[in-house]
Amino acid sequence: MRMLPVASLGLALLLLSGCLPQSPTVTPTPQPSSTPVFASDEEALAAAEAAYRAFQKTSDEILAEGGTRPERIDAFAVGAAADTEKEGFADFVRKGYRSTGLTTFDNFSLEAFDPLAAEGRDIVRAYLCSDVSGVNVVDLTGTSVVAPDRPTKTAFEVGFDLRPPLLLVVSSKDVWDGGGVCP
C-alpha cells in the first residue's frame, strides 16, 4: 500500500502535464517482488515448520537408504544447506552406512520473519531442538557407528528461502549454541 501515494503523485503529475488522455486506462499496479507471502508471523512459522518437517523426513529417508538418490533433498533444501546434506549423503554411500529410526524435533520457534527479504536472503529464521535418540546408524556389518558421546538433542538455527510462489526451503542450518532452545 505504501506504493500508492507515489503512484498517485505520479498520476497527478501526468494528468497536470496533460500527457494523458482524459480517460486513462487503469492498469493493476504490478506486484512488487517482495510481496508478503505470509500474512502473519504465525503463518510464517507454520510454513517454516512444515518445510523443515519435510526436509527432515526426506533426509531421514535418504540416510535410511544409505545415502542414495541424494537429489531428493533438492525439493526441500537449497544452497549451503543442500550442499551440506549432500556431503553427508555421499559420506554414507562411501562408508556403507545406513540409518534406522526417525529424527524428531520440537520447540520450533520463530527467530525472524522478514517479509521483505531480498531474494536469496532468509525470509524466515527459526530455532528448533533436534532429537536423534530414536536413530541408529549401522555399517555394512550391522554394527552401530554412533559415537558413544553423541548428543541426543541439538539446537539448530535454520534459515529458509522462499521458493516461489509459496514454498519455503531450508537454506542454512547451523548449530545453535546460544542455549534456550533444547530444554
Added chain:
Amino acid sequence: MKDKALLALVALGLLLALQPVSSAHAEGCSVSQQLIGGCTPNVSGNLNDGSAVLEGTAGSPGSGAGGSGAGDDGAASTPIDPNAQCVIVVAGRCLYAADHGVQVQPITLADIAAFRPDPGVDNMEPNGWMIVGLDTNFFATDGTQIKDGTLLGQPASVRFTPVTWRWTYGDGAAASLGTAGGTWGSQGIEEFDPSPTSHVYRAPGTYYIDLSIDFTAEYRFGGTQWIDIAGILPVAANRLVATAGDAKTVLVERECTKNPGGPGC
C-alpha cells in the same frame, strides 16, 4: 510483525537475548553428521573451551553460555574418526575400507573354506545311454545357494552362484558352457535335437561323464549387502556312466516293457 519476532526472541530466554545472534553461530552440520557423532559448535578455535561446549550441549543448553564465545570465527573442522576409513573390521582385520571403495584385506576363498555349496547334479537324456551320431542332452540341476556359518568368528552368510559348467564327456571331448542346460522338453525341442548342452558320441562304448561347476562366492555379515569374494570355486558334480550304441542296437534290441525310459516309450 517485528514486535512479535522480538517477543519470540525474548521468549527463548534471557540467556539467548543477552547474546548477539551473530556470535552464537557455528558451522553447518548435516543430518548424517548429527546422527553419527553429533553436531558440535565450532571447536577449532580453542580446544579447552570447545570441550566445555561439547559437555554443555549434551543436554543442558544453559551451560552453553560458557563456551559460546569460543572460536566462532575459526575455520570449520570436523574431527576425523580414526576408524572411519575402515568400514568392516573383524578380528582386527580391516576387510573393507569404503572410503577407498576397495577391499583392503579381503575375505578370500580360503577364509570361507568351511562354507561349501551343494554339488550340482548332472543329468542326461536319454538317461544312461546314447545313440552314436545323435545328440545326447546333458543338463545340470543346481542354483544359487546361501550357506550360513561363521566367518572370522562372526556369524556370516556366503552366497554361491553357479557361473560355468565344465563337462568332460569321456570320449576326449570337453566343453565349458555358460548354461546349465535343461531337458529337451523344457527347451521345447524334440528328443535327440541339438541343445546348447548336448554332445554327440561318435563310437559305441561305455563313457564316464564328469561335470564340474564353477561357483562365485559373496559374503555378508548380518543382513547387510553382499560383498564379492575374488576367485572361482569349482565343485565336482556326480559322475554319469552311460553306454553308447548305434541306433539299431538301442532302438531295436530294447523293448519298452524292459526299458520304459527308452526313446518313444
